[in-house]
Amino acid sequence: MSMYPKNMFFTSESVSEGHVDKVADQISDAVLDECLRHDPMSRVACNTLVTMGLLLVGGEVTTKALFDVAKVVRELGNNIGYTSPKFGFDANTAAVIRTIHPQSPDIDLGVSREGGEIGAGDQGLMFGYACRQTEELMPLPIMLAHKLAMQLSAVRKQGVLPYLGPDGKTQVTVEYQDGKPIRVDYVVIAASHTDEVITADGKFTTEEAKKQIIEKVVYPVIGNLIDTKTKITVNGTGKFLVSGPQCDTGMTGRKIMVDTYGGWAVHGGGAFSGKDATKVDRSAGYMSRYIAKNLVAAGLADECLVQLGYCIGLVDPVSVMVNTYGTGKIDENKLAAIVRKVFPLSPKGMIDHLKLRTPIYLKTATYGHFGRPEFTWEQLDALDELIAKAGKV
Numbered sequence: 458m459s460m461y462p463k464n465m466f467f468t469s470e471s472v473s474e475g476h477v478d479k480v481a482d483q484i485s486d487a488v489l490d491e492c493l494r495h496d497p498m499s500r501v502a503c504n505t506l507v508t509m510g511l512l513l514v515g516g517e518v519t520t521k522a523l524f525d526v527a528k529v530v531r532e533l534g535n536n537i538g539y540t541s542p543k544f545g546f547d548a549n550t551a552a553v554i555r556t557i558h559p560q561s562p563d564i565d566l567g568v569s570r571e572g573g574e575i576g577a578g579d580q581g582l583m584f585g586y587a588c589r590q591t592e593e594l595m596p597l598p599i600m601l602a603h604k605l606a607m608q609l610s611a612v613r614k615q616g617v618l619p620y621l622g623p624d625g626k627t628q629v630t631v632e633y634q635d636g637k638p639i640r641v642d643y644v645v646i647a648a649s650h651t652d653e654v655i656t657a658d659g660k661f662t663t664e665e666a667k668k669q670i671i672e673k674v675v676y677p678v679i680g681n682l683i684d685t686k687t688k689i690t691v692n693g694t695g696k697f698l699v700s701g702p703q704c705d706t707g708m709t710g711r712k713i714m715v716d717t718y719g720g721w722a723v724h725g726g727g728a729f730s731g732k733d734a735t736k737v738d739r740s741a742g743y744m745s746r747y748i749a750k751n752l753v754a755a756g757l758a759d760e761c762l763v764q765l766g767y768c769i770g771l772v773d774p775v776s777v778m779v780n781t782y783g784t785g786k787i788d789e790n791k792l793a794a795i796v797r798k799v800f801p802l803s804p805k806g807m808i809d810h811l812k813l814r815t816p817i818y819l820k821t822a823t824y825g826h827f828g829r830p831e832f833t834w835e836q837l838d839a840l841d842e843l844i845a846k847a848g849k850v
Contacts, residue, residue: 460782461636467629468600468643469719471606473535474823475544475623475649475700477707481505482716482822485709485731487533488526490816493733495522496813500560500578503731507707509546515556516731527553533819538613538623543651545622545703575804577734577767578726582776585745586722587753588760590638593828593835594750597638601629603824604678609648611815612673620666622649624700629679641682644675644689649700667691687833716826723761730822733805734813737767741774743834744807746827748800751839752779755791757847759784765802770820772803787847794844799839 470478484505486820499520506513512530534540534548539545574779587594605627613621628645632640654666670691676683710728714720727738733739745763752761758781766776779785779792796802801810808814820831829835 461633463635465633466630466642467596467598467633467713467721468628469596469602469721470626470628470645471599471602471715471824472627472712473606473623473625475539475610476626476712477507477624477705478709478711479701479707479715479823480534480537480539480702481707481709482712482730483533483537483819484512484530485516486818486822487529488514488518488633489731489733491524491529492518492520492522493814493818495524495815496520499733501731501733501734502560502736503557504709505707505731506709507702509702510550511552511554511702513554513556514547517560518557519560524559527708535679539701542668543622543680544649545699545701550754551702564732566690573805574772575808576739576772577804578744578769579737580767581727581738581741582725582764582766583727583737583741583745584717584723584725584759585742585747585749585763585765586718587746587749589753590739591828593830594753596718596721598629598631599642599721600714600828601631601678601682601717602715603828605629605644605646605674607824608644608674608678617673618666618669620651620654622651622664622697622700624649624697625845631682638682639793640684641679641687644679644683644687645693646670646674646689646691647697648674648678648692650692652698669813690744725764729826730818734808734811737765737804739805740807740811740813741765742765742801743811743813743826743832744800744802747834747836747839748796750835751837751843752781752792752796754837755847757781757786757842757843761785763796766823772805774802777802792847795843799842799846 485503488503489501494644503516539546539548590597609625612618626647630643632642729739732739749761749763760782762780764778765774779789
């Protein structure tokens with residue numbers, strides 16, 4: 458019996474790389490990457506605030522790396538597309554304030570251990586999830602929302618729709634029957650734009666520009682999941698001329714549902730961006746997804762939620778939980794015991810196994826941390842061992 462209602466609608470959202478919160482995430486992760494590029498043992502907890510004409514980069518950083526923070530920030534802003542006042546923000550002229558100090562020695566007491574071992578950099582609970590809704594073993598609504606946001610940025614950067622600005626949001630509502638996705642019911646696109654597509658009465662051009670966005674962004678992504686009942690809204694207020702840092706303030710870590718599972722699965726609360734992997738918010742968040750994905754791909758469950766719990770300064774997790782929502786092939790407590798045997802769950806073990814001391818993090822800061830094959834935590838390399846261990850239970 459399905460744990461879900463017989464018929465339901467579920468909505469997830471994503472945002473483009475030019476959304477102010479994602480600009481903040483990218484800056485924080487760009488600083489992290491630059492630290493790791495010069496010093497793989499860097500300890501970084503970097504936070505960024507973005508607002509009109511100002512970028513403030515602060516946090517706790519202990520590193521041997523020497524680099525120009527403002528240069529990193531401005532180059533990233535240019536890559537995103539904030540290069541002109543017509544988009545409400547110019548990364549080349551915005552003020553950059555740097556306020557960074559070393560990591561607390563009290564935290565270092567718990568993290569640095571003799572023999573190269575690492576204690577958890579914080580307490581916390583992290584969740585990982587996987588299911589069979591998509592080939593990426595992710596919930597369908599968030600994957601579609603991410604792909605729409607990627608397409609929105611692609612048609613802007615390729616000059617297909619040159620009037621688009623960097624800021625944008627997407628949202629997808631999927632209809633389910635007995636827990637299985639059957640169609641897309643509603644698509645929402647918020648696309649910032651220049652004034653060249655504003656009509657005489659001050660409205661966003663509905664006839665041409667909206668039609669182009671639907672044709673070039675929505676249909677290529679949603680495809681045959683659209684039917685005659687599917688509703689599509691582009692810029693529901695009428696226009697999106699004032700956008701980005703001109704109209705909003707962005708901060709690191711405010712898009713955790715966009716970063717993870719779109720609200721379909723629970724979240725522990727900790728954000729990822731700007732944190733090095735000694736922070737278990739990040740390393741255990743990635744490891745729990747890696748575990749859940751491998752359990753589902755191994756055929757041990759059709760749906761799986763993994764929770765890992767940690768205490769600051771301790772090496773081993775205080776708890777390991779596996780929930781298969783009734784789809785597991787063996788008892789969930791036995792699965793949790795198998796997880797402890799197969800996967801390295803200490804901070805050092807997770808860092809080494811997933812290769813988390815390399816400068817890979819800027820790529821994670823947009824379009825979700827999960828469901829993307831370029832990341833180590835998406836690899837399916839534990840299947841044989843899981844199947845063998847399960848067969849002996």
